[in-house]
Amino acid sequence: MDEITEIYNKLGGIISEDDFRKRVDEKVDQMSGLCDMKTAAMLVAHDLGVTDTVKDIIKIKDITAEIGNVSFVAKVTSVLDVREFNRNDGTIGRVGTVKVADETGSIKLTLWDDRADIITNGSVDVGDCLEITGYAKEDSYSGGTVINIGKYGLMRETDQNIEVRMQSHKIADIKDGMSDINISGKLLDISDVRNFQKKDGNPGRVMNILIGDETGKIRVTLWDEKVDSTTSLNLDDAVEIINGYARTNNFSQQVEVQIGNHGVLRKTEANVEYKESFTPITDIIPGESYSIKGFVSGLGELREFEKDDGTSNMVSNIYVSDDTGRIRVALWGDHALLVDELDIETPIEIIDAYSKSGYEDIELSAGNRTRITIK
DNA sequence: CCCCCCCC
Numbered sequence: 366m367d368e369i370t371e372i373y374n375k376l377g378g379i380i381s382e383d384d385f386r387k388r389v390d391e392k393v394d395q396m397s398g399l400c401d402m403k404t405a406a407m408l409v410a411h412d413l414g415v416t417d418t419v420k421d422i423i424k425i426k427d428i429t430a431e432i433g434n435v436s437f438v439a440k441v442t443s444v445l446d447v448r449e450f451n452r453n454d455g456t457i458g459r460v461g462t463v464k465v466a467d468e469t470g471s472i473k474l475t476l477w478d479d480r481a482d483i484i485t486n487g488s489v490d491v492g493d494c495l496e497i498t499g500y501a502k503e504d505s506y507s508g509g510t511v512i513n514i515g516k517y518g519l520m521r522e523t524d525q526n527i528e529v530r531m532q533s534h535k536i537a538d539i540k541d542g543m544s545d546i547n548i549s550g551k552l553l554d555i556s557d558v559r560n561f562q563k564k565d566g567n568p569g570r571v572m573n574i575l576i577g578d579e580t581g582k583i584r585v586t587l588w589d590e591k592v593d594s595t596t597s598l599n600l601d602d603a604v605e606i607i608n609g610y611a612r613t614n615n616f617s618q619q620v621e622v623q624i625g626n627h628g629v630l631r632k633t634e635a636n637v638e639y640k641e642s643f644t645p646i647t648d649i650i651p652g653e654s655y656s657i658k659g660f661v662s663g664l665g666e667l668r669e670f671e672k673d674d675g676t677s678n679m680v681s682n683i684y685v686s687d688d689t690g691r692i693r694v695a696l697w698g699d700h701a702l703l704v705d706e707l708d709i710e711t712p713i714e715i716i717d718a719y720s721k722s723g724y725e726d727i728e729l730s731a732g733n734r735t736r737i738t739i740k
Numbered sequence: 741c742c743c744c745c746c747c748c
Binding site: 562565 | 741742743744745746747748
């Protein structure tokens with residue numbers, strides 16, 4: 366049985382095979398020979414509303430630049446922005462990139478001109494499963510294979526769910542500049558939402574979460590509507606991040622994961638381990654973030670003061686001791702009120718406090734990123 | 741693209 370009959374057989378007899386073959390020939394003509402019979406047959410099947418002819422036609426790992434026209438089914442793993450460029454003939458071209466994957470691997474799709482509209486109008490999203498027909502060619506940039514989706518390409522949503530083998534990262538391996546970051550971790554902290562004005566004058570929203578896995582913890586920044594994905598989450602939930610990107614924070618010089626337009630944060634069933642690691646007090650040096658575990662060994666007064674910007678704030682000082690030493694801890698903002706609940710000898714854990722050379726000696730600052738638990 | 745780590 367030839368390939369065309371094979372595709373015809375999937376149509377369930379909605380038209381005759383002769384009619385089908387006639388339409389296939391027409392399709393080849395329409396495309397001025399830009400697609401072969403098999404691709405034309407699949408396109409005709411698509412036109413007839415039968416979309417599963419492309420199922421299993423090829424797996425991503427088998428796609429090479431020599432193959433030319435390909436049809437396959439894959440899941441969107443990342444959506445990158447659209448760029449404009451000037452063609453030699455003076456017209457403006459557009460090019461967008463979408464990454465997709467199946468259970469065998471992942472590949473980049475290059476969408477040309479009108480085909481890039483699905484990116485700009487937001488109709489393609491991470492997690493969408495698509496039937497894709499395009500033209501495989503060598504990616505001159507990376508040396509890998511890329512699928513060009515031009516005038517005759519197809520990208521159609523399908524109900525099939527594709528299992529994807531996605532690369533998952535460990536927190537300790539996240540480096541500045543990385544993209545397509547997927548991590549699972551435990552939700553350790555959730556900040557307030559901050560409103561701000563963007564450079565273009567529009568209002569923006571931003572917030573942070575902290576997640577940890579068995580290799581470490583990392584601050585995550587959520588932008589604009591991604592802020593809303595935290596509303597259904599609770600501390601200690603196992604969460605996953607899909608398609609984040611990493612940037613060094615100018616202030617802290619720490620690498621953070623950003624979740625922008627095309628990133629996802631959601632609950633996961635994955636098993637995640639996180640264990641806080643505590644530093645012996647004697648090992649603390651200035652300029653780092655630390656967690657300590659010990660007991661209260663001194664209590665100061667609660668004070669209110671006015672900051673340089675005129676707003677008022679509270680601070681109290683306590684001392685914490687462990688087997689190795691004793692340190693002063695300044696409790697800022699709401700943490701300051703804790704001083705009234707504490708007694709000498711109260712067991713205490715202070716997570717993520719910042720060390721600096723203080724008034725007397727090295728001290729810790731417990732600010733809005735610090736968590737304090739009393740046993 | 742945002743915000744921090746401020747007191748005596």
